[in-house]
Amino acid sequence: MSRSKIFLYLLTIITFVSLLIIFPETRIKRDIVLNDLSPVSRIFAFLASKNFIDNQKIYEVTTQNSNDSKKIYPIDKTLKTPIGNPSFNLGLDLQGGTYVALKANMSEIPDENKLESLQSAKKIVENRINQFGINETNIFTSINGDDYKVIIEIPGSGANVEEKIATLKQAANLEFWQKKSSDLVDTSSLSLEYDIYLNYEKTDITGKDLKTANAILAQEGGLNTDGTQNYWIQLEFTEEGAKKFENVARNNLGKVVAIMFDNQILSAPQINLDYFSSGGSSNRPVIQGSFTQEESSQISNLLRAGALPVPLELAEERLVDPTLGKDALEKVFVAGGVGIFILIVFMIILYKKLGIIASVALILYTIYNLAIIKLLGITLTLAGIAGFILSIGMAVDANVLIFERIKEERKRGASMNTSIKLGFAHAWTSIRDSNTSTLMTSLILFLFGSTITKGFSVNLSLGVIVSLFTAIFITRRLLRVARGLSS
Numbered sequence: 001m002s003r004s005k006i007f008l009y010l011l012t013i014i015t016f017v018s019l020l021i022i023f024p025e026t027r028i029k030r031d032i033v034l035n036d037l038s039p040v041s042r043i044f045a046f047l048a049s050k051n052f053i054d055n056q057k058i059y060e061v062t063t064q065n066s067n068d069s070k071k072i073y074p075i076d077k078t079l080k081t082p083i084g085n086p087s088f089n090l091g092l093d094l095q096g097g098t099y100v101a102l103k104a105n106m107s108e109i110p111d112e113n114k115l116e117s118l119q120s121a122k123k124i125v126e127n128r129i130n131q132f133g134i135n136e137t138n139i140f141t142s143i144n145g146d147d148y149k150v151i152i153e154i155p156g157s158g159a160n161v162e163e164k165i166a167t168l169k170q171a172a173n174l175e176f177w178q179k180k181s182s183d184l185v186d187t188s189s190l191s192l193e194y195d196i197y198l199n200y201e202k203t204d205i206t207g208k209d210l211k212t213a214n215a216i217l218a219q220e221g222g223l224n225t226d227g228t229q230n231y232w233i234q235l236e237f238t239e240e241g242a243k244k245f246e247n248v249a250r251n252n253l254g255k256v257v258a259i260m261f262d263n264q265i266l267s268a269p270q271i272n273l274d275y276f277s278s279g280g281s282s283n284r285p286v287i288q289g290s291f292t293q294e295e296s297s298q299i300s301n302l303l304r305a306g307a308l309p310v311p312l313e314l315a316e317e318r319l320v321d322p323t324l325g326k327d328a329l330e331k332v333f334v335a336g337g338v339g340i341f342i343l344i345v346f347m348i349i350l351y352k353k354l355g356i357i358a359s360v361a362l363i364l365y366t367i368y369n370l371a372i373i374k375l376l377g378i379t380l381t382l383a384g385i386a387g388f389i390l391s392i393g394m395a396v397d398a399n400v401l402i403f404e405r406i407k408e409e410r411k412r413g414a415s416m417n418t419s420i421k422l423g424f425a426h427a428w429t430s431i432r433d434s435n436t437s438t439l440m441t442s443l444i445l446f447l448f449g450s451t452i453t454k455g456f457s458v459n460l461s462l463g464v465i466v467s468l469f470t471a472i473f474i475t476r477r478l479l480r481v482a483r484g485l486s487s
Contacts, residue, residue, distance in 0.1 A: 004481045011474070015364060018371035088374055090155065091381030091455065092138065096322040097155040100165055103315035104148040118148045120309045125150055125168050127305035149315060155379060157319055169312050170262060172302040174207035177258040178248060193265060196258045203248050206307075209241025213303035215296035216286070231296035233266070233287040235303070245285060259287055261299060328382065336389050340366065343396050351403050357478045358399040365395050365470040369463055378462075384455035391463020394438065398471035401427040420479050424472070431471065435464050 104121055106114050122141050129137050129152070138153040152168065154161050177200040218230040237245055248257060252271045259267045267287045291299070343362065347355035369388065373380065406423035414422065438460065445457035 004477075007477050008481065011364075011477075015367060018367045021371040021374055022367065089377055089379040091379050091384070092153055092155050092320070092322065093381050094322055094328065095155060096157075096320050097153055098157050098161045098165075099316070099318050099320045100152045100154065100168070100314070101142070101316040102150045102152070102169060102312040104150065105311040105313060106146070106148055109310060114148060115143075117309045118143070118150070121312060122150050124306045124308055125152065125312075128168055128302065129154075129164070130305075148310075150312065153320060165314070165317070167298065167302065169314060170302055170308075171311060172207065172305065172307045173260075173262055174210065174303060174307065175260040176203045176205040176245070176248060177201060177260055178203050178252050179255050196256075196265060196268065200258055203244070205241065205244045205248060207303060208307075209237050209244060210303055211236045211238045211241070213300040215291075215293060215300045218288070229293060231291045231293050232289065233291065233296050233300055233303075234284060235287065236284050266299070332382065332385050332389075336385070336392075339389065340392060343392070347396065347399070353482070354403050354406065354479070357482060358396070358403070358475060360478060361399065361470045361475040362392070362395060364474060365467055366392065368470070369466045372462060372466065373459070378458060379455065380459075381452060381455045383452045384459040387456040387459035388463055391460055391467055394435070394464060395467035395471060397434070398427075398431045398467060399475060401430055402471070402475065420476075424476055428472070431468070435468055438464050 102125070104118055106117070109117050118141050122139060126139050129139065137155065138151075140151050142149040142151050152165075154164060177196060180199050180201050213236070214234050215231050216234045218232050249271050254271070256268050256270050258265055259269075267289045269288060340362065344355075344359040347358045347362075349355070351358065369391070373388070378384070402423050405427045406419045409419035409422045410416070442457040442461040442464070445453045446461075449457065
């Protein structure tokens, strides 16, 4: 098989997968009852393990006999199964969202430190929001007399947003407790939990001594009581924190050290000589517990973001309307479609056959870019869409530079194949420099800009990277394929 055919096959597959990501809904029809769990029926059983929505009606998949798990009977033979998220993530300006006011309890904070504590709380809330990815959330503070609040506007609503709000309010205090010199209370007949609360005291190790935290798969690969995979939490201390932990560990050989998270026992391991003799690192201890992947990830995220300097309480929660609305989104996409059409017409008129190839590459660029945006879960705001549309113009700009170089070589008498080769070689430095400067500018906007400018910079950067791929790689290969077919 020739390289040209391999390239066309791969391009077709990539384009098909990208279209499935953008338009995820497909129909699967079955006219017979699945009796044996063959490889094909296993796939269907996996798809049928959830409820499916088709024309606003819910169809369930059940078994005719509860004792026979191998027979699967769909109530309706036509199932609509989503492959990925059915829609793009839209920002506050386009879909609205949830307004949340978290009141800071300043009762134990001196007056001169209240403003600093509020700003610190805002920063930690922002860090926690960032754990969920780029979602165009607005975060700011509000002070009204003795009322100190952190205000968050989160795109969307529902259970997913409620889960984020619960995470934002969590104190995330990590503490290590050790046995007191003598038991104050006889807890021989009580549980370990009561023993810890009565006869243990805090050490000087806190979450401030942490460098990072990550969820890891339990080494023994065991299962929790509910059948889910067991996960642990690996901590990494700072240099000073590692020294503190090693001192506590050596002073408590043979004893239990309790690891507390928001005054709840995460783990209570017994420190023994095996920890030191096996070469264990006091800088990266592991919290071994019966955690699910979601629990361990949530705790790790909170620990990475840091503990709140003041308690936050939910003061207000309400839905907010989109600032621009659905009409604005439709107008933007219409404008983008018209712009792409005009560019295609311009390229075909100016460069004829080369323009047709450039137009194909431009359409592929648009498909791939949208697929990546959806796959990464990037939230689209009006500013982000503007960055995407601007990157389309930059993709055309690269093709214009290449084609103009090709025309110059043709005027000098070079063959078409030689002109194509030299055209790409000579245009590359200009394309490289212009796109590099754009990426640098986007990086500065992302690092120092507001939430809106960050969305713009992310979409623009992504568009520049994808446009380089389509302009340099795909356009070049398509020209070679076209030359091979025409010759």
